[in-house]
Structures are given as structure tokens and as C-alpha cells.
Amino acid sequence: MNPSFSSYLVNDVFGDPGVYVDIRWSRRALLFDVGHIDGLGPTRLLRAGEIFVSHTHMDHFIGFDTVLRVALGRGKTLRLFGPPGLIDNVQGKLRGYTWNLVDGYPLTIEVQEFHAETVRQACFRAADAFRLSEQPVQPLRSAHRTDGFTVLEDPMFTVQAVALNHRIPSFAYSLEEQFHINVNKQKLHESGLRVGAWLKDVKEHIWLGRPDDFRFTVALYDEHRREEREFVLGEVKERFLTITRGQKIAYVVDARYDEENEAKIVALAQGADLFYCESPYLDIDAEKARDRHHLTARQAGLMARKAHVRELVVFHFSPRYTGQGEALEREAMEAFQGF
Ligand SMILES: [Zn+2]
Ligand SMILES: [Zn+2]
Structure with missing residues (x-):
């Protein structure tokens, strides 16, 4: 089988989290989170027309400016998807600059934020000095999985999400090829x-x-x-x-380990070929992880096992373990393999 998606971490496991997915056959790519993303370079950033944001803590969103800078003046529609508050955050970013000379630029930024039952939509056009223009609110399309919902339906693939508890909603995503x-x-x-x-x-x-x-x-x-x-x-x-059955990738970042989050994550990642899961802490520091609303490596491994994924990739390691990346990796893989 020649896979349609080729995906990789945007940064080193200790760097800002993010996954880039290249879609073969079409000159398109998807980006999950926009932390520090300079390493991707302009060509790859321009190809990523759809960006899925887990939440807007800095390490997941500071790269918005980089994307904007590259897209500006090159004529494309940029689509962002994410939790409540995303429209405000995008507007806040755009308001940080002066836009008196961009009225000839064709760039449009469309933002969709997903609430419990509705989808709020807005768009910002360069031609209109990136002023907020709201569109009618749509009902949310729920998916079959535990509290999951559909974010984007494309002829070739579907992106679904679920809101996890990170003291604020943090979205986890799954990307599935239709077939x-x-x-x-x-x-x-x-x-x-x-x-x-x-x-x-x-x-x-x-x-x-x-x-x-x-x-x-x-x-x-x-x-x-x-x-x-x-x-x-x-x-x-x-x-x-x-x-044949299509490829499936799951992306889970910042979330606390509790029963509800676990059920949502396991349902979302079920049967994934590739499961990207954060594992900032070692299990010996599980209490600290819980306080910070994050997972441990062992918890990531256990959930990957429960979800019967084929391959687990752990990342978003806390800088406190600098030099101990292998220990985090090992702990996750042992739990995944059932040691
Ligand atoms: Zn966070
Ligand atoms: Zn984070």
C-alpha cells in the first residue's frame, strides 16, 4: 500500500508541538497546531491551507504570525479550526499590525470555532484590512464517537475532534482517509x-x-x-x-489524565495507524502532570494500547527532562506494549 498521508512532527520532541501532514496526489497539506514552525519553511507552510488548533496556549499558537507572513500577498485562503475563543485570538493577532497597504492582496482567513452545539464562523480579508466579518452560526455535526464531532469533511478525508479537559477545552483531532x-x-x-x-x-x-x-x-x-x-x-x-480501508492518524496534546478524557481519547484514536500523543511527564511525576493538566508517558502508552493503534509517537516533552528523552520514550513504549 502506498499511503496517502505522510506525516511528521514539526519540531524535536522537546520543541513546540505540531504535526504536518502531506497529502499525496494533491498539492495540499494539513497542519495540527501552530507553535514555533519556522523550520517548515515557506513552501510547506503555503501548502498547508487548513490548520487545526488544539488550543491557543502560546506553544500551540505563536506560529500564526509566521503563517500569516508567508501567506500575505500570495493569494490564498487560509482556514483555521479550533476551540471557542479562536476567533477572538485571531482577531487579536491581526489587530497587532497596521494594514493600510494590503487592500490589493487576495488573502482571506476563515476561522471556525466549535462550541458544544454550534459552530461560530468568521472571516478576515486583507482587502478589508482584516476586519472581522461574522457569518451565520451553524449547528454542530456530531460524530458517533464519545462526544466527538466533525470539523471538516472533504471528499478524500474527514477530520473529527473531541474537546479534552486541560482546564480549558483542548481539542484532539483524528484524520481519516475515506478509503x-x-x-x-x-x-x-x-x-x-x-x-x-x-x-x-x-x-x-x-x-x-x-x-x-x-x-x-x-x-x-x-x-x-x-x-x-x-x-x-x-x-x-x-x-x-x-x-481498502483508509489511513487514520490521531493527534492528542495537552490534556489531563482522568476517566472522561481517557474515554474520549481512546474512542478518537481507536484503530489509528499512527497516534501522536503528548507525554510531557514521567509517571513518577504523575501528580505534577495532573496539576498542570498534562499526561505522563505511561498514560499515553496505556491509552495507545487501549485504542489498538498501530504506532505510537510521543512528543511535547517537558524541558525538566532535558537529556532524558529516552526515558520518556521508553516508559510510553513499555506501557503501549503491555510490559
Ligand atoms: Zn496547553
Ligand atoms: Zn502545550
């Missing part, structure tokens, strides 16, 4: 067809939910010529593709 499309290269080859850009169109049609009798024309190339050929979607699927 995965595998191409049988052998069969393509036998039919005299090549792997190429036309397969991207095929995938697009499937993600958009086009019916099996849908007909489309693609341009095929070989060394000498260009040939237009018509395909029927159902036929292509049957002959060359297998559709």
Missing part, C-alpha cells in the same frame, strides 16, 4: 497502460463519489504520441483498482 485506492500496476501493464497523471483523475472521480457508469476522457502519452481515451469509471475500478 484507500490501490492501483494494480501489473494489470495496468498487461493492458498496455501506464501509471501516470490520469490515475489522479480517476482517484478524484472516486473521491467525489461519481457513479460507476460515469464516463471520462483522459490523455494518455507514450514516447511518440498523445492519445485520448474514454473510460467508464466502474470498469477501471474493477480491472485495475482495489479499494
